[in-house]
Amino acid sequence: MKKLCIFIYSLGGGGAEKAALELAIGLQNSYDVKIMLFSDVVKYELPASIDYEILDEFDFYSNPIKKLLKLPLLAYKYANFCKKNSIDISLSFLSRPNIISILSKFFGNQTKIIISEHSTPSYYYGSSLPETILKKMLENLYPKADKIIAVSKGTKDDLVTAFNVPESKITILHNPIDIERIKKMAKEHVDFDFDGFIFITCGRLIESKNTAMLIRAFAKASLQNTKLLILGEGEDRESLEKLSKAVGVDKSVYFIGFTQNPYAYMNKADCFVFGSKLEALPTVLIEALSCNLPIISTDCPSGPDEILCGTDFAFENGIKTAKYGILTELDNEDAFCLAMKTIFTDETLRQKYKKNSSIRAMDFEKTKIFENYKAYLN
Incomplete structure (x- = not known):
C-alpha cells in the first residue's frame, strides 16, 4: 500500500x-x-x-x-x-x-x-x-x-x-462532502429558540468573510420576527458584536461561536447567507445545500457562481436569481438587503431553492469525489 x-x-x-x-x-x-x-x-x-x-x-x-x-x-x-x-x-x-x-x-x-x-x-x-x-x-x-x-x-x-x-x-x-453524515447530524437537537424566520451564516469571523456587511444588510432589511445566527469564531467577533448593537439589531443577531455541529442549526434555519469577499469553492455553501437551505451569497471570486449558477444568469438591481440560489454583486449592501427581502417574502422561490438544493449537493458527494481522487493519485 x-x-x-x-x-x-x-x-x-x-x-x-x-x-x-x-x-x-x-x-x-x-x-x-x-x-x-x-x-x-x-x-x-x-x-x-x-x-x-x-x-x-x-x-x-x-x-x-x-x-x-x-x-x-x-x-x-x-x-x-x-x-x-x-x-x-x-x-x-x-x-x-x-x-x-x-x-x-x-x-x-x-x-x-x-x-x-x-x-x-x-x-x-x-x-x-x-x-x-x-x-x-x-x-x-x-x-x-x-x-x-x-x-x-x-x-x-x-x-x-x-x-x-x-x-x-x-x-x-472538488472538495468531498459527507452528505449522509451532514443529514444525520442535522437531526440532532440544539438548545435554541428557532421561533420566527432564521437567516444563518457560518465561517471565521475575519475581515475577508465580510460578516459586517451581512449585519448591516440585515439591519437595513428590517424584517419582522427575523433572526440572524452567526456561527464561528475569529478576531472580528468583538467588533461585530459592537456593530450589531450600533445598528440596532443586537437583540436579533446571535453569535453562537464555533460548533462541531453547525448542521443542526442550519436544519432549523430558513435561509443561508454568505457575504465573503474572496473564496475558491466555499465548502459551507455545499453544506448548506445539503441541509436543503435556500442560499444568498455574494458573487465573489471564485466559487459561489460555480456552485449556485448552473448556467449563465444576468444581474438585475445587483441581484442574480440563479438556478440554485441568489447571488449579489460583491460588497453591495443594498443588493444583499433586497435579496434578503426577496427570499423572506417569496415562498414559491424558497420552496424552489429547497427542492434544488439537495439535487445540486449530490454533485459534491464524497464517494464520487474520493473515486476522482483515487484515479488522479494513481
Missing part, C-alpha cells in the same frame, strides 16, 4: 482543513495515510486510524519576513520526514504548505509532490513586501510541482493567468 502524507497548517475550523480530513478518512482504505501539521490545533474529530505529526510549531502571527525566512528550514524538515517515512505521495493544502512541499525537492525529497490550491491567490495576497515575495514564490515554484489540484475553475484560471502555471499541470477536483 502506498504511503500518502496530507500536509496542511492545522485541523482548525476552515473549509480546506475539513476537506483535508475528509480525504484522509476517505482514502485510508487505499493508502497508508499520515497527516502533517504546523500546529496542534485539531477542532474536528479525528479517527484513531489516522496518525498526525507536527512539523514545527508555527507562529501564524509572527513577523511576515521571519515566516518567509523560515520556509527553507521547514522544507528541509519536511524532506527528512518524507525520506524517513518512505512517503510516496505528498498532498499539500494552502500556499505555505504547498511552497514547503515544493522546496523540499531541493533537499533531496523524491516523493511525488502534489499541491492543492484552495484560494484565488492573486486576489488573496496584497501589495506588502512579504505578500509580493510570496506571490513571486508561487509564480516560480508552483510550476515545479509534479501535479496541481485546483478546487474550482476560478482557482485554475487564476493560477494560469496570474502566475503563469501551465494549464496542462492543473486538474480541477
